[in-house]
Amino acid sequence: xxQREREDDLSTPTLGHFVSNHRLVSAITLEExxxxxxxxxxxxxxxxxxxxxxxxxxxxxxHTSKVLLLxxxxxxxxxxxxxxxxxYYYPELNDLIVKExxxxxxxxxxxFQQKGIASEAIAVxxxxxxxxxxxxxxxxxxxxxxxxxxRTGLARVFYGSVASGILHGADRPLxxxxxxxxx
Numbered sequence: 485x486x487q488r489e490r491e492d493d494l495s496t497p498t499l500g501h502f503v504s505n506h507r508l509v510s511a512i513t514l515e516e517x518x519x520x521x522x523x524x525x526x527x528x529x530x531x532x533x534x535x536x537x538x539x540x541x542x543x544x545x546x547h548t549s550k551v552l553l554l555x556x557x558x559x560x561x562x563x564x565x566x567x568x569x570x571x572y573y574y575p576e577l578n579d580l581i582v583k584e585x586x587x588x589x590x591x592x593x594x595x596f597q598q599k600g601i602a603s604e605a606i607a608v609x610x611x612x613x614x615x616x617x618x619x620x621x622x623x624x625x626x627x628x629x630x631x632x633x634x635r636t637g638l639a640r641v642f643y644g645s646v647a648s649g650i651l652h653g654a655d656r657p658l659x660x661x662x663x664x665x666x667x
Contacts, residue, residue, distance in 0.1 A: 524625040532663040613649035629659040
């Protein structure tokens with residue numbers, strides 16, 4: 485953050501005060517530190533993933549943040565039928581999945597907008613963790629907010645953990661909420 489000088493009294497909470505030319509100067513206020521202008525919310529269309537939405541609504545309302553709703557669609561790989569030499573691929577199926585993701589996100593985005601919260605819907609194809617991190621960087625996101633499905637044991641080994649991948653790869657704040665939906 486860029487430092488700026490301003491006359492202040494000691495009643496404004498800051499991370500640091502210092503005296504310059506006989507006036508009190510604060511470098512960064514606590515409000516500025518915890519300001520989230522853009523919040524990225526990865527969703528997969530499940531009620532478990534949507535468990536984060538009430539938290540995001542509260543933060544976005546308090547900070548007048550913009551909410552970016554993201555759904556990452558993993559590309560469908562060509563497959564070969566048993567006994568077949570030629571792999572088959574249905575681009576129409578891929579297009580249908582992207583269209584459904586866009587429709588789902590448009591509905592969720594409209595729900596935020598009806599509450600006076602700026603929002604944008606993004607559906608992209610790619611590897612989930614990598615794409616979430618790339619979108620966060622490209623869109624200059626201040627916070628990534630998501631629900632963890634709470635998988636443990638073999639389920640986590642076999643399915644992996646998007647939340648874990650984001651936690652280890654993110655260079656910005658991350659809000660994780662363990663989803664209790666369907667537990």
